Amino acid sequence: MIKALGYFIAIIKGSLITTRHFMVNMWFHTLKLFRIKTKRKGAVTIQYPEEKRKIASRHRSLHRLLKREDGKPRCVACMLCVTVCPSECIFVEAAEDPDPEVQKVPSIFIIDLSRCCFCGFCVEACPEDAIRMDTGQIEFAEYSRDKLIYDLEKLMG
Amino acid sequence: MAKILIDERECDVAEGTTILKAAESAGLQIPHLCYHKAFMPEGSCRMCLVEIEGLPKLELACSTQVRDGMKVSTKSESVIEARKGVLECLLADHPIDCPICDKAGECKLQDYYEEYGLFESEFNEEKEKRQKKIEIGKNLLHDQERCVLCRRCVRFLDEVTKTRELGVFQRGVHAEVATYDGILVDNNYSGNLAELCPVGAITDKDFRFKTRTWFLQSRESICTLCSRGCNIYVESHQGFSRFSLPKRVYRIQTRENQMINGFWICDKGRYDYSYLDQERLDKIVVNNSEDPQSWQEITSIVAGEIGRLFHMKRSSHIGLILQSWLSNEELFLIDKIFRNDINIGKISFLDPPEESSDDFLLTAERTPNRRGAKEIGFDLQPADWEKFLEDVDLLFVFASPIKGDTDFSPLKAALDKIEKTVLFASHNHEINSLFDMVLPMSLIAEKGGSLTNIVGSVQGFSPALDAPGNCKPAWQFLVDLAKKLMINFDFYNQFSSPESIREVMKKEIPYFREEHE
Numbered sequence: 001m002i003k004a005l006g007y008f009i010a011i012i013k014g015s016l017i018t019t020r021h022f023m024v025n026m027w028f029h030t031l032k033l034f035r036i037k038t039k040r041k042g043a044v045t046i047q048y049p050e051e052k053r054k055i056a057s058r059h060r061s062l063h064r065l066l067k068r069e070d071g072k073p074r075c076v077a078c079m080l081c082v083t084v085c086p087s088e089c090i091f092v093e094a095a096e097d098p099d100p101e102v103q104k105v106p107s108i109f110i111i112d113l114s115r116c117c118f119c120g121f122c123v124e125a126c127p128e129d130a131i132r133m134d135t136g137q138i139e140f141a142e143y144s145r146d147k148l149i150y151d152l153e154k155l156m157g
Numbered sequence: 158m159a160k161i162l163i164d165e166r167e168c169d170v171a172e173g174t175t176i177l178k179a180a181e182s183a184g185l186q187i188p189h190l191c192y193h194k195a196f197m198p199e200g201s202c203r204m205c206l207v208e209i210e211g212l213p214k215l216e217l218a219c220s221t222q223v224r225d226g227m228k229v230s231t232k233s234e235s236v237i238e239a240r241k242g243v244l245e246c247l248l249a250d251h252p253i254d255c256p257i258c259d260k261a262g263e264c265k266l267q268d269y270y271e272e273y274g275l276f277e278s279e280f281n282e283e284k285e286k287r288q289k290k291i292e293i294g295k296n297l298l299h300d301q302e303r304c305v306l307c308r309r310c311v312r313f314l315d316e317v318t319k320t321r322e323l324g325v326f327q328r329g330v331h332a333e334v335a336t337y338d339g340i341l342v343d344n345n346y347s348g349n350l351a352e353l354c355p356v357g358a359i360t361d362k363d364f365r366f367k368t369r370t371w372f373l374q375s376r377e378s379i380c381t382l383c384s385r386g387c388n389i390y391v392e393s394h395q396g397f398s399r400f401s402l403p404k405r406v407y408r409i410q411t412r413e414n415q416m417i418n419g420f421w422i423c424d425k426g427r428y429d430y431s432y433l434d435q436e437r438l439d440k441i442v443v444n445n446s447e448d449p450q451s452w453q454e455i456t457s458i459v460a461g462e463i464g465r466l467f468h469m470k471r472s473s474h475i476g477l478i479l480q481s482w483l484s485n486e487e488l489f490l491i492d493k494i495f496r497n498d499i500n501i502g503k504i505s506f507l508d509p510p511e512e513s514s515d516d517f518l519l520t521a522e523r524t525p526n527r528r529g530a531k532e533i534g535f536d537l538q539p540a541d542w543e544k545f546l547e548d549v550d551l552l553f554v555f556a557s558p559i560k561g562d563t564d565f566s567p568l569k570a571a572l573d574k575i576e577k578t579v580l581f582a583s584h585n586h587e588i589n590s591l592f593d594m595v596l597p598m599s600l601i602a603e604k605g606g607s608l609t610n611i612v613g614s615v616q617g618f619s620p621a622l623d624a625p626g627n628c629k630p631a632w633q634f635l636v637d638l639a640k641k642l643m644i645n646f647d648f649y650n651q652f653s654s655p656e657s658i659r660e661v662m663k664k665e666i667p668y669f670r671e672e673h674e
């Protein structure tokens with residue numbers, strides 16, 4: 001009995017908080033309507049996904065592998081990203097390139113995005129500026145985990 | 158004896174020692190590129206400059222001999238400045254392509270730049286373009302841009318193999334290491350060059366781009382591909398948690414042992430390591446099926462078979478065929494169990510045939526422990542197989558690793574007729590299917606023990622790799638089996654490790670008591 005009463009009190013408390021937020025925001029929006037400048041602004045809800053917020057330039061989003069002028073990956077399979085990745089979610093295998101100035105290219109480059117923690121260390125470690133996280137893509141959820149394993153082809157876009 | 162002071166540290170060294178060696182004996186490292194313990198000092202890289210009190214200029218630590226009362230400083234301001242200068246000159250024309258260089262991670266230039274360099278380059282000139290991928294040996298590639306002209310490679314081929322395939326051509330900025338008329342380095346010790354080169358100028362085709370050096374775990378072991386017993390490091394990759402690798406071992410490197418192999422190993426020992434991973438048998442196979450069986454059950458079955466014949470006084474119908482891939486300890490246990498306790502009539506060796514030796518390290522015997530077997534008292538002459546297999550009811554064969562070069566044809570015909578045949582093997586092989594029981598055994602690189610090499614040195618070794626799957630070291634199986642047999646329980650019960658077996662072995666066999674290390 002006493003316990004049930006507790007629930008009701010919590011519900012009432014909750015509604016009071018909602019009401020308070022509503023009134024405070026209403027107040028600032030009304031002031032804005034009358035062009036009165038205040039330090040605090042009324043809260044706005046962004047209508048995601050129809051409406052999207054601008055992503056800051058430093059934001060870390062989906063990885064991409066950059067290309068050389070001739071379309072080959074810039075990556076030289078040095079495995080520094082593999083070494084630094086705290087989630088151990090990158091796998092690289094190297095292959096020989098016929099060009100003696102290039103020599104080493106990745107034959108396999110996999111990022112298991114289901115494990116990636118988006119720390120950006122791989123970008124930081126790369127000596128060739130071959131990997132970046134600047135695609136701005138943040139919506140790549142999938143229904144199955146294997147679709148989150150991105151290979152060379154997918155990463156080169 | 159000369160008393161000298163290096164960085165305030167006093168050391169007593171023999172007259173005629175170089176400063177670099179004296180410093181090393183005192184635990185001080187002086188950076189060096191061209192100097193290598195195996196050769197006379199060359200004095201070409203200038204990395205080892207030190208200051209000597211009373212002398213106006215810096216001197217080379219690698220080639221200056223000590224004098225009594227000398228005061229040397231390896232850390233003074235002028236030395237540090239000089240090292241930076243030398244490094245800057247070396248790097249001025251260096252491609253710094255560490256991301257694609259297989260030496261990265263163990264490169265002396267990288268290490269010294271980290272430790273003594275850390276300057277911003279002040280050269281604006283374009284770097285000299287040179288050839289980056291020249292084949293100079295059957296397993297070697299040369300990058301002229303990376304070469305620091307230390308001449309270690311040239312000296313190795315002049316002094317150690319005496320084959321003289323490489324030389325330094327041209328002068329000044331154009332100087333380069335190359336072959337004579339394109340004749341490749343092709344001797345049985347060529348692989349040492351890639352290890353000897355202090356930078357990534359000579360790299361190994363076998364290791365090329367396979368992985369990066371810092372992923373490798375380096376553990377001590379002994380080469381088992383001939384009876385020299387060269388000291389090696391087995392370098393294996395622990396793998397990644399989410400991606401599987403095709404193999405464990407990526408390369409074999411030399412381990413210095415002046416008594417056995419000096420600083421070198423042969424190319425056979427260096428490159429023929431694929432047997433460590435390929436075609437490994439890692440499950441117990443009974444009557445050609447891999448139904449899960451535990452070692453405990455198997456040991457009981459084997460002990461039961463032996464016990465039955467033993468109590469029927471038919472021990473002479475047990476046959477045992479060995480290969481000298483077994484360690485001293487294992488051979489000792491076999492001797493104790495099968496010859497002393499059960500007294501079986503037939504023991505013989507079936508080793509791969511001898512091949513040609515090369516007058517340096519590689520021996521004609523291609524198994525590592527024939528000498529050990531001899532010292533324990535086995536007869537190594539192969540038997541007359543027909544007679545040997547005639548009235549055998551229970552046959553044990555220890556063949557690990559079974560390699561292509563052992564001729565098993567004399568056994569094949571007889572195997573069918575023998576009531577029960579048990580094979581201890583480390584690899585899949587066509588002959589496996591002819592045995593009633595095939596038990597997976599660990600290789601030398603996966604267990605502990607000792608081996609006796611061709612000249613009689615007894616060398617201990619410990620596991621460099623984990624045993625795959627259900628593999629078991631032979632000594633462990635033999636101890637378990639002996640305890641199950643209950644013939645001499647207390648004797649075998651004291652054995653818990655190869656070391657404990659060696660202790661007893663030393664007491665019983667005088668050869669192992671003496672120092673042959």
Ligand code: SF4
Pocket residue numbers: 084085086087088089090111115116117118119120121122123
């Ligand atoms: S962002 Fe971090 S966790 Fe993700 S792949 Fe790069 S290093 Fe690994």
Ligand code: SF4
Pocket residue numbers: 074075076077078079080081082092122125126127128129130131
């Ligand atoms: S660090 Fe850069 S160059 Fe090296 S493997 Fe990763 S993406 Fe490729």
Ligand code: SF4
Pocket residue numbers: 303304305306307308309310311334353354355356358359
């Ligand atoms: S190839 Fe290597 S060992 Fe030979 S001179 Fe050049 S740096 Fe020295």
Ligand code: SF4
Pocket residue numbers: 380381382383384385386387418422423424425426427518519520
């Ligand atoms: S000489 Fe014999 S023991 Fe030494 S590395 Fe070669 S095969 Fe191995």
Ligand code: FES
Pocket residue numbers: 188189190191192199200201202203204205206217218219220
């Ligand atoms: S190590 Fe002394 S000059 Fe090269």
